[in-house]
Amino acid sequence: MVQNPARRTALADATVEVLARDGARGLTFRAVDAQAGVPSGTASNYFANRDHLLHQAARRIHLRLxxxxxxxxxxxxxxxxxxxxxxxxxxxxxxxxxxxxxxxxxxxxxxxxxxxxxxxxxxxxxxxxxxxxxxxxxxxxxxxxxxxxxxxxxxxxxxxxxxxxxxxxxxxxxxxxxxxxxxxxxxxxxx
Structure with missing residues (x-):
């Protein structure tokens, strides 16, 4: 599947927002999809697992700051x-x-x-x-x-x-x- 870089960034930003609002325990693919306003299952198409999601969030935070x-x-x-x-x-x-x-x-x-x-x-x-x-x-x-x-x-x-x-x-x-x-x-x- 070809991945859209802008959508990947939006999903990473949504991950950051979910982490800030709900903490690590509230971080789910479904919560990221909802925060990003994308169809359910989108985040799991971009990030292999929860560890990958956390890693991408860390990278995105570094860029944002x-x-x-x-x-x-x-x-x-x-x-x-x-x-x-x-x-x-x-x-x-x-x-x-x-x-x-x-x-x-x-x-x-x-x-x-x-x-x-x-x-x-x-x-x-x-x-x-x-x-x-x-x-x-x-x-x-x-x-x-x-x-x-x-x-x-x-x-x-x-x-x-x-x-x-x-x-x-x-x-x-x-x-x-x-x-x-x-x-x-x-x-x-x-x-």
Whole structure:
């Protein structure tokens, strides 16, 4: 059967939405078909099994959360200082907030990975590669700090994102910009 790439993408996006809304336990081919608005059985024609569906969801989330090249290029026109790192972290929160479902689905995948060794291996590889690429980019761009700076910033921002997306009332939405500023100020060296 010839597969339509646009439909495959729509099914992957539907998978992300089902994961975010219903969790991994609610992820079924039928739920994906319903979310995508396609005939029953369509998702099973595109994805061999549940593991394949989860793997494709992870890939799709990664693409959805990737920075816009034009916005990134605009930000990188600035001086290589703490202020630029702060701007990059604000952009990260903007992207994550704009695609809340994508990040919540990633959290569901992380939880599911604790029960599925194959998914854990795949997701570990993807996240490790992404962290390594972000670290290499930070260093290559001449941003302040070293590998450890990037790792600690990653961990702090991951915690902030988790709190913001799951229990936003704990910190309050209005506090978010100042918290990002504080995280960067405390972690990233001034020069």
């Amino acid at each position: 990737t920075p816009d090249p034009e916005i990134l290029a605009g930000l990188l026109r600035g001086s290589r200082d703490r202020a630029l790192v702060t701007a990059l972290m604000h952009d990260l929160i903007r992207r994550i907030s704009a695609d809340r479902s994508g990040y919540l689905a990633m959290l569901e995948l992380r939880l599911e990975a604790t029960r599925r060794p194959e998914l854990r291996a795949q997701l570990t590889g993807t996240i490790r590669e992404e962290l390594e690429a972000n670290t290499a980019h930070h260093l290559a761009e001449g941003l302040p700090g070293d590998r450890e700076t990037v790792l600690v910033l990653y961990l702090a921002m991951t915690g902030l994102i988790l709190e913001h997306l799951t229990l936003p009332e704990v910190l309050g939405h209005d506090a978010l910009p100042a918290l990002i500023d504080t995280i960067v100020e405390r972690i990233v060296p001034a020069a």
